[in-house]
Amino acid sequence: MDLPQAVKDVLLGASMRQISVEYRQELIDDFGFRPEEVRPETFREEVTSFMRRLARELGERHVGDPRVAQALLDWIMECEHYEAWDALLSGFAIEGRDRHVKRGRILFPGPLTAHWTES
Secondary structure (H helix, E strand, O other): OOHHHHHHHHHOOOOHHHHHHHHHHHHHHHOOOOHHHOOOOOOHHHHHHHHHHHHHHHHHHOOOOHHHHHHHHHHHOOOOOHHHHHHHHHHOOOOOHHHHHHHHHHHOOOHHHOOOOOO
């Protein structure tokens, strides 16, 4: 899976969780790992990097799209990737925004979050 395909999948309703699992499995298959060789940390960094790029791409290219907002909102509940939080809070109107901004500022204090508005 590449970035354009992942974006298409989100726009078609796939969750970012589904994409991360699928991307990891593709890496495992591509590298020929046997099931007994796979550990929880296998390709963790590669998947994290891919998901951060995906969040950034979604936030930059699909601002305001409710499908993307929902995918990012669901994803921030599972991860603490600044890119996902920033994409969501920089380009989407979401319910409970004040709460998410407060939580994001706890996770990422300092100037990185100064542009997030609470309302």
